[in-house]
Amino acid sequence: MRTRPLAKLAAIGLVGALALTGCGSSDKKSDGGLSNSGGSKSSDSYTIAFQGPLSGDNQQLGINEVNGAQLAIDQANKSGDLGFKLKLLKADDIGDQSKAPAAAAQVLQDSTVVGVIGPAFSGPTKAVAKTYGDANMGLISPSATNPDLTSQGFTTFHRVVPADNIEGVQAADWLAKKAKKVFVIDDLSEYGKGAADVVRAQLKKDNIAVVSEGVDQKTDDYGPIATQVAQSGAQAMFYGGYDAQAGKLAKALKSANFTGIAMGGNGVKSSVFEKGAGAAGDGWYFSCGCLDAVTAPGAKDFTTAYKTAFNADPSTYSPEAYDATNAMIEAIKTAKKDGSVTRESVAKAITGLDYKGITTTIKFQANGELEEASQVINLFKQAGGKISVVGDIREQN
Amino acid sequence: MQDFLNFLVLGLTRGSMYALIALGYTLVYGVLQLINFAHSEVFMSGAFGSYLVVNLVAGDTFLPWYGVIGVLLLGMVSGGIVGAIVAYGLERVAYRPLRRRGAPKLAFLISAIGMSFFLSQLAGKMFNRQKNNFFPEYFDANKRIIEVNGVHVTLLQVIIIGSALAMMLFLDQLVSQTKLGRSIRGVAEDAPTAALMGIDIDRTIARTFIIGGALGGAAGFLFGTAFGFFNTMGFIPGVKAFAAAVLGGIGNIRGAMLGGLLLGVVEALVPSAPWGTSQSWIGLQWTDVVAFVVLVLVLVFRPSGILGERLGRAA
Structure with a gap:
């Protein structure tokens, strides 16, 4: 009698295992990975992985970036002078730090991956950057700004965008020219609170009165916070958080008749905000260590190619991801020239990069930040439902 | 004072939606002693269903007043119909087969949770998983209808509170005055005896689900109009509305209405106090904590909710 349940259990286990391997192999097929070939040297093909949110609430930023990365890789493959083939592995972490380890594991187990573009978000980066570092996997993030x-x-962590503290300090200095009292809201997330805290600290240093509130990003009803902002007598409001929520906040602020300056950080500046806020988003300002690819003069070819490939305008962080990927390709080339392309050699080559991209010059300091001259914060503004660049925030009044 | 009143209006707006959803929980609990945890997805389906209809007839241009009223009615009716269909489907697929086989209460609960996940993921699959779907703006939602001394009530708030109150009044009359209402109360009071009196229990239960579903679906439309809609939108309002139903006395219709309004008002008022100064004492991120502390406090002193438990008695 005792054997029967055991047999059953074994059968279930077997089915489960089959199902798992089934999933695994179909994944590999879809990525066209070569991981089953193990240490074979026949392939002159390397994979660059992208880790970021490709589903869920914040998928738009991830899609902007992965498209930029895809474009860079396609162009490199087409150019013909590469000497090897490149592939892109997309690892979806939903922008959630609890999902990030699984995405990182997916990347690390594929032995053809020699470098990672990402992680896109700060929370996931905190969760997995050490794991990547232990595996000597070079990281270039287009958007993790904590x-x-x-x-x-x-x-092995590097980023091609300025950190929130640089962005936040300059955003606060700009707000200080405009207001005597600023209402600063954060969404209690790793990124949002980090961004808002920097703004708060700098505003206080600039002798501006600060009112602080936190509103969970799962909130639907922004009526109470908007009413509070409107009644506080603040001349400006800064929101540290992401685009979808900021869109709702913009609507609620309009409903509460708030007439002061509304501003968000790089997490707010996106087409999702434009769509969500609609006319209520007109007049909003955004600080972002990023480039407006549609209007930037150096990015015309990129914008055209992006539009052809994806039938959409490049949006927030598409050009940064494009640059990060091109820098990664550059590093792989260097590693190839110097001997063999391995995770170690690529990670080493990244530290020595000096690559002129469309957004900025990518040359890293020892800690993984760009050199200071390359860290430019731009001010953006929405008008007529579209966000466009105003210019370097330090030069704006 | 005017600041206090502004927050009160916000609370009543939110509370009246909670009340509409809470009615669905309470009606089903009344007749089946079952917590229909999939009701939050009935609410979500109502929002998506009504969007499909409203989006067909209205665009992003403001309509004349009769057009607005027409579209609003259409939205509420279509949301209600979709909600009713989904709720009826739930009863047929997830509950009735279990009831026929005399399944234990726990099985219903699992079945409800399973349907809840299924429906929200289905909506995510069929539409999208983004958080910011909005209805077309066919009227000026922010237009001030009342504005006295800095207290203002917008058109949208009037619409939501007004239509929710109308639906609640209608339901109250339905349950207390009509034959259907009598059979619902009969089944709630004592199902076997009601069956002996010639009431078709299964049919009454199905109709209860339909009524609750219609209210939930209409609430989905109102909620979607105010705050946007998405596939997991049901979860938090669902939990809150369930709490509101318990607060008022689960199984009790007026209790659900009162509980919903009360919870909405508490959520808007307490975390933002003192009103009118810029910094609140508690902080808005404590909204949910405040709401559930109130729930616990009420239940400590009145374990069966504010108005007590029975559907039959109170209505």
Whole structure:
């Protein structure tokens, strides 16, 4: 009698295992990975992985980026002078740090992956950058902007955007020219609170009165916070958080008749905000260490190619992801020239990069930040339902 | 004072939607002693269903007043119909087969949770998983209808509170005055005896689901118009509305209405106090904590909710 349940259990286990391997192999097929070939040297083909949110609430930023990365890789493959083939592995972390380890594991187990573009978000980066570092996997993030990321001893983490503390300080200085009292809201997330805290600290340093509130990003009803902002007598409001929620906040602020300056950080500046806020988003300002690819003069070819490939305008962080990927390709080329392309050699080549991209010059300091001259914060503004660049925020009044 | 009143209006707006959803929980609990945890997805389906209809007839241009009223009615009716269909489907697929086989209460609960996940993921699959779907703006939602001394009530708030109150009044009359209402109360009071009196229990239960579903679906339309809609929108309002139903006394219709309004008002008022100064004492991120502390406090002193438990008695 005793054997029967055991047999059953074994059968279930077997089915489960089959199902798992089934999933695994279909994944590999779809990525066209070569991981089953193990250490074979026949392939002159390398994979660059992208880790970021490709589903869920924040998928738009991830899609903007992965398209930029895809474009860079396609162009490199087409150019013909590469000497090897490149592939892109997309690892979806939903922008959630609890999902990030699974995405990182997916990347790390594919032995053809020699470098990672990402992680896109700060929370996931905190969760997995050490794992990547232990595996000597070079990381170039197009958008993880939490200030702490480059002071935590992550050995292979780099980013092509300025950290929130630089962005936040300059945004606060700009707000200080405009208002005597600023209402600063954060969404209690790793990124949002980090961005808002920097703004708060700098505003206080600039002798501006600050009112602070936190509103969970799962909130649907922004009526109470908007009413509070409107009644506080603040001349300006800064929101540290993401685009979808900021869109709702913009609507609620309009409903509560708030007439002051509304501003958001790089997480707000996106087409999702434009769509969500609609006319209520007109007049909103955004600070972002990023480039407006549609209007930037150096990015015309990129914008045209992006539009042809994806039938959409490049949006927030598409050009940064494009640059990060091109820098990664550059590093792989260098590693190839110097001998063999391995995770170690690519990670080493990244530290020595000096690559002129369309957004900025990519040359890293030892801690993984760009050199200071390359860290430019732009001010953006929405008008007529579209966000466009105003210019370097330090030069704006 | 005017600041206090502004927050009160916000609370009543939110509370009246909670009340509409809470009615669905309470009606079903009344007749079946079952917490229909999939009701939050009935609410979500109502929002998506009504969007499909409203989006057909209205665009992003403001309509004349009769057009607005027409579209609003259409939205509420279509949301209600979709909600009713989904709720009826739930009863047929997830509950009736279990009831026929005399399944234990726990099985119903699992079945409800399973349907809840299924429906929200289905909506995500069929439409999208983004958080910011909005209805077309066919009227000026922010237009001030009342504005006295800095207290203002917008058109949208009037619409939501007004239509929710109308639906609640209608339901109250339905349950207390009509034959259907009598049979619902009969089944709630004592199902076997009601069956002996010639009431078709299965049919009454199905109709209860339909009524609750219609209210939930209409609430989905109102909620979607105010705050946007998405495939997991049901979860938080669902939990809150369930709490509101318990607060008022689960199984009790007027209790659900009162509980919903009360919860909405508490959520808007307490975390933002003191009103009119810029910094609140508690902070808005404590909204949910405040709401559930109130729930716990009420239940400590009145374990069966504010108005007590029975559907039959109170209505």
